[in-house]
Amino acid sequence: MPAPRPPLRRRIIPAVGLLLLAPVCAEYLIGYLDLMGRPLELLTGLLYLAPLYGTVAVLIREAARRTGRGWPTILLLGAAFGLIQAGLVDQSLFNPRFIDEPFWDEERLPTLLTGPGISVGHALGFITGHVIWSYAAPIAVVESCAPRLADRPWLGRIGLGVVTALYALAVLVFFHEHTKAFMATPAQLGTTAVLALALIVAAFTIPRGRIPRGRARRPGRVPPPWLVGVTGVLLLTTHHLLPAHWTGTALKALTLVVFGGLLLRWSRLAGWGRAHVLAAGGSALVANAALSFVVDPIGEVSYPVKYAANTAILLIVLILLAWARRQSANRSATARRPASPRPKDDTGSAKPKDSKVSSW
DSSP, rough: OOOOOOOOHHHHHHHHHHHHHHIIIIIIOOOOOGGGGHHHHHHHHHHIIIIIIIIHHHHHHHHHHHOOOOOOHHHHHHHHHHHHHIISSOOOTTTTSSSSSHHHHHHHHHHHHTTTTEEEEHHHHHHHHHIIIOOOOOOOOHHHHHHGGSSSOOOHHHHHHHHHHHHHHHHHHHHHHHSSSSSOOOHHHHHHHHHHHHHHHHHHSSSOSSSOOTHHHOOOOOOHHHHHHHHHHHHHHHHSSSSSSSHHHHHHHHHHHHHHHHHHHHHBTTTTOOOHHHHHHHHHHHHHHHTTTTTTOOHHHHHHHHHHHHHHHHHHHHHHHHHHHHHHHHHHHHSSSSOOOOOOOSSSBBOOOOOOOOOO
């Protein structure tokens, strides 16, 4: 008999948390926006960014959890929506003047393929940036904050409809804004759409990324969560600091392959748990929050205010990760306790838990 759906108030909190954390990780954490010098605008900016980034993170997570799938599906869907965002919505993947600053050409031109009009370095940065920081890392952290609901859907039909409508509206607004002066060619748009569709199909056709019940994980020694986190911070920081030429881009890809390969190997070993998932996701947040202190924002900012904002965001990240770790630890401790018998009714049958069916 399926477990009853938790009350709406318990499910809506992590959904809203992910809706807000995703845009913070996507745009604020690394500190490149001139908004870093204007804290009030950082808050109001979430009204525009949450419908664009947060809704996608929520929809990706819901799609994976509702179909009983895991991280391979989340990562492939993240790559698909990263392509959609960078190639179809704001078209930063193709626009040579997307940002009118010298650094744009400095990062774009060394790996530019003139035929398709795409920079390999930019493509790697945009797509993996969305996969890791816009979607996967926020999902890992928020699920760890609500471990009892981590593998269950959070939204019903109405909630999914609202989130989808917000995303559609955001796409229309951002597409209109960014295509006033530039529009990618039909070939560029068509190729992007086909690749994104292929990734979505792959996300639901690959074998489910979970170990079947009754089958033990492979024997081996899993590193402690803190070591997973430190490894992630070192590799992801290195990834960001490498130069934009072809060798640097190849090394950027290598750091991601190494980190991904380690996580894949460790996740198949006995002893891997939610604390390790949190450490992996949290390392992405810590790496960007720490690097924000050395990133020069676009435009003119007040640097004392910028550093104050960087410090505040880093502290919030550390507090959030500590809270998520505590919640996961409490859940693990509860799971190890023997289950108490349910009270019985007058017929001697166990009373079912109260459940209210909600379209949310």
